Amino acid sequence: xxxxxxxxxxxxxxxxxxxxxxxxxxxxxxxxxxxxxxxxxxxxxxxxxxxxxxxxxxxxxxxxxxxxxxxxxxxxxxxxxxxxxxxxxxxxxxxxxxxxxxxxxxxxxxxxxxxxxxxxxxxxxxxxxxxxxxxxxxxxxxxxxxxxxxxxxxxxxxxxxxxxxxxxxxxxxxxxxxxxxxxxxxxxxxxxxxxxxxxxxxxxxxxxxxxxxxxxxxxxxxxxxxxxxxxxxxxxxxxxxxxxxxxxxxxxxxxxxxxxxxxxxxxxxxxxxxxxxxxxxxxxxxxxxxxxxxxxxxxxxxxxxxxxxx
Amino acid sequence: xxxxxxxxxxxxxxxxxxxxxxxxxxxxxxxxxxxxxxxxxxxxxxxxxxxxxxxxxxxxxxxxxxxxxxxxxxxxxxxxxxxxxxxxxxxxxxxxxxxxxxxxxxxxxxxxxxxxxxxxxxxxxxxxxxxxxxxxxxxxxxxxxxxxxxxxxxxxxxxxxxxxxxxxxxxxxxxxxxxxxxxxxxxxxxxxxxxxxxxxxxxxxxxxxxxxxxxxxxxxxxxxxxxxxxxxxxxxxxxxxxxxxxxxxxxxxxxxxxxxxxxxxxxxxxxxxxxxxxxxxxxxxxxxxxxxxxxxxxxxxxxxxxxxxxxxxxxxxxxxxxxxxxxxxxxxxxxxxxxxxxxxxxxxxxxxxxxxxxxxxxxxxxxxxxxxxxxxxxxxxxxxxxxxxxxxxxxxxxxxxxxxxxxxxxxxxxxx
Numbered sequence: 001x002x003x004x005x006x007x008x009x010x011x012x013x014x015x016x017x018x019x020x021x022x023x024x025x026x027x028x029x030x031x032x033x034x035x036x037x038x039x040x041x042x043x044x045x046x047x048x049x050x051x052x053x054x055x056x057x058x059x060x061x062x063x064x065x066x067x068x069x070x071x072x073x074x075x076x077x078x079x080x081x082x083x084x085x086x087x088x089x090x091x092x093x094x095x096x097x098x099x100x101x102x103x104x105x106x107x108x109x110x111x112x113x114x115x116x117x118x119x120x121x122x123x124x125x126x127x128x129x130x131x132x133x134x135x136x137x138x139x140x141x142x143x144x145x146x147x148x149x150x151x152x153x154x155x156x157x158x159x160x161x162x163x164x165x166x167x168x169x170x171x172x173x174x175x176x177x178x179x180x181x182x183x184x185x186x187x188x189x190x191x192x193x194x195x196x197x198x199x200x201x202x203x204x205x206x207x208x209x210x211x212x213x214x215x216x217x218x219x220x221x222x223x224x225x226x227x228x229x230x231x232x233x234x235x236x237x238x239x240x241x242x243x244x245x246x247x248x249x250x251x252x253x254x255x256x257x258x259x260x261x262x263x264x265x266x267x268x269x270x271x272x273x274x275x276x277x278x279x280x281x282x283x284x285x286x287x288x289x290x291x292x293x294x295x296x297x298x299x300x301x302x303x304x305x306x307x308x309x310x
Numbered sequence: 311x312x313x314x315x316x317x318x319x320x321x322x323x324x325x326x327x328x329x330x331x332x333x334x335x336x337x338x339x340x341x342x343x344x345x346x347x348x349x350x351x352x353x354x355x356x357x358x359x360x361x362x363x364x365x366x367x368x369x370x371x372x373x374x375x376x377x378x379x380x381x382x383x384x385x386x387x388x389x390x391x392x393x394x395x396x397x398x399x400x401x402x403x404x405x406x407x408x409x410x411x412x413x414x415x416x417x418x419x420x421x422x423x424x425x426x427x428x429x430x431x432x433x434x435x436x437x438x439x440x441x442x443x444x445x446x447x448x449x450x451x452x453x454x455x456x457x458x459x460x461x462x463x464x465x466x467x468x469x470x471x472x473x474x475x476x477x478x479x480x481x482x483x484x485x486x487x488x489x490x491x492x493x494x495x496x497x498x499x500x501x502x503x504x505x506x507x508x509x510x511x512x513x514x515x516x517x518x519x520x521x522x523x524x525x526x527x528x529x530x531x532x533x534x535x536x537x538x539x540x541x542x543x544x545x546x547x548x549x550x551x552x553x554x555x556x557x558x559x560x561x562x563x564x565x566x567x568x569x570x571x572x573x574x575x576x577x578x579x580x581x582x583x584x585x586x587x588x589x590x591x592x593x594x595x596x597x598x599x600x601x602x603x604x605x606x607x608x609x610x611x612x613x614x615x616x617x618x619x620x621x622x623x624x625x626x627x628x629x630x631x632x633x634x635x636x637x638x639x640x641x642x643x644x645x646x647x648x649x650x651x652x653x654x655x656x657x658x659x660x661x662x663x664x665x666x667x668x669x670x671x672x673x674x675x676x677x678x679x680x681x682x683x684x685x686x687x688x689x690x691x692x693x694x695x696x697x698x699x700x701x702x703x704x705x706x707x708x709x710x711x712x713x714x715x716x717x718x719x720x721x722x723x724x725x726x
Contacts, residue, residue: 006552118367144582221573261548280511
């Protein structure tokens with residue numbers, strides 16, 4: 001049986017999730033040139049925020065049709081609050097400091113958030129079961145799609161469209177572009193750059209929260225460490241697509257996801273490559289791809305369209 | 311306008327960041343340490359500390375906390391019964407997070423504390439490997455309730471020539487050399503499955519189990535239609551699941567632990583392959599069922615010994631554990647942990663009694679020597695050790711997921 005369509009779908013689904021998280025890295029980088037390593041944990045907080053709504057706010061047995069939008073909302077609120085708090089209390093005081101200071105702060109914040117959830121969220125010391133949507137799976141040709149994946153299929157493009165509209169058409173969005181191009185001039189033109197930075201953090205957190213709900217639905221669990229590896233992958237996706245570019249983040253995510261799926265599926269079929277083909281090697285191949293792309297296009301696949309500072 | 315220099319600096323910042331990211335990848339879990347050990351009664355006489363090393367935080371904490379609590383129960387029971395005259399036992403538990411590096415640090419910490427006369431743990435075979443030499447150098451006895459890697463007792467070349475490397479290492483769990491083949495025989499002879507897809511997580515435990523399983527399965531005449539090694543840090547096994555589906559396998563063997571096995575089982579079933587997954591004692595945990603979801607029904611696991619609930623010898627343990635009011639379940643290794651701690655208590659008792667009721671100066675060395683001849687009726691049956699430090703109890707059980715619980719299917723003794 002031809003496995004390619006299914007493997008492509010596997011990769012695209014995984015990649016969409018990377019992309020949703022990568023948007024946060026790329027937007028914050030585009031505007032303040034900070035690699036916000038705590039973003040993976042903001043993603044994780046989004047997942048727990050959504051879970052909290054389901055477990056402790058909604059009555060038992062609420063239909064997922066009603067529960068899901070509220071869970072997304074809860075996840076977004078939790079993630080955005082943490083992100084704004086992080087910006088206000090951890091990053092803003094360091095805005096004039098050497099670049100390594102906020103970077104180290106971000107790593108510290110990432111550990112702190114992990115440990116906070118570990119310590120205070122009930123039963124979060126090991127994986128916590130996430131609710132699932134009943135029904136499915138759906139067969140389209142030789143491709144099987146789960147109900148949990150459906151959410152991702154809808155959410156990723158919709159999120160992307162909302163973001164594109166926001167950045168291109170709204171006043172605040174254009175303000176973001178201006179700030180990314182040149183913060184000082186933007187300020188002189190009357191743009192409140194402090195506010196723009198907060199908006200960038202909040203938007204990134206909101207998309208990460210949507211990604212976290214998708215993660216929970218897809219894998220059936222959330223846990224305090226879920227943002228760590230996924231955050232690194234999403235950061236990789238952002239660099240691959242061209243850090244600073246929101247479309248690049250999504251594209252980079254998709255490319256990374258497909259690369260992981262295809263390398264798992266096919267590398268072992270190449271004669272002599274048998275032992276390099278298993279899933280444990282997928283990361284290696286993904287990073288080989290990253291290095292190749294960066295060799296020929298150091299600015300990433302789509303360059304730095306938003307944060308073009310040259 | 312920022313000048314050219316700034317851009318160059320930014321690029322190098324990305325380089326630094328990437329290096330940091332790569333470093334962080336190797337660090338993974340960063341759980342805080344749970345120093346809160348047993349806190350048992352210390353009144354009267356000498357206090358002997360039994361160290362416990364297990365993952366108390368992170369993915370594997372369900373099993374780790376069961377180990378800690380069960381060892382604690384053994385110490386408390388010995389104190390209540392005044393089992394060793396003039397000696398009271400205390401537990402000190404350290405968290406290894408399932409990481410060999412953390413385990414080795416903990417081992418050093420135990421060695422430095424003169425009151426520690428024995429250590430129960432660890433859970434993971436790979437952690438066990440990192441601790442053995444530290445303990446052996448200090449002649450501090452270690453009894454693992456859960457390590458199943460054959461090399462730990464029988465040397466790296468255990469398949470051809472068995473050599474005991476560390477005299478201070480003992481275990482109450484049976485090895486993968488027995489568990490893998492036991493699973494193969496069950497699948498081939500009883501469950502009548504002939505086409506297997508073998509997956510492991512590349513860790514000492516998982517890869518070892520998968521290898522011994524594969525050997526026996528092939529010997530019996532079965533067909534290995536595919537192999538795959540997963541990355542235990544991820545949760546997305548969809549690509550692997552698709553491979554399994556297209557391989558035409560009728561059963562999946564997984565060498566690894568439940569945090570990955572649960573999602574793996576779920577995703578294999580989701581891909582459309584409605585075939586059971588079977589694993590070793592590392593997946594025999596209630597959390598597996600939670601993670602695997604409804605489709606996990608029919609999945610199988612082998613585990614060491616007979617089901618603790620069914621053993622007459624374990625009735626007291628189960629009741630006492632409940633009465634002690636521990637927050638966590640005793641989990642897969644509870645009975646073995648109790649027996650491991652009790653073996654240390656027995657060895658200490660022997661040493662103290664031979665020395666007119668006092669601890670000798672070279673207590674550690676003597677306890678280690680006494681351990682070799684320890685023999686008692688424990689929670690899991692008769693507890694004693696062979697010339698390699700392995701348990702003489704070779705019983706194993708196949709469990710299957712039924713109605714959201716692990717139900718014993720069949721117990722047996724592997725004879726080889």
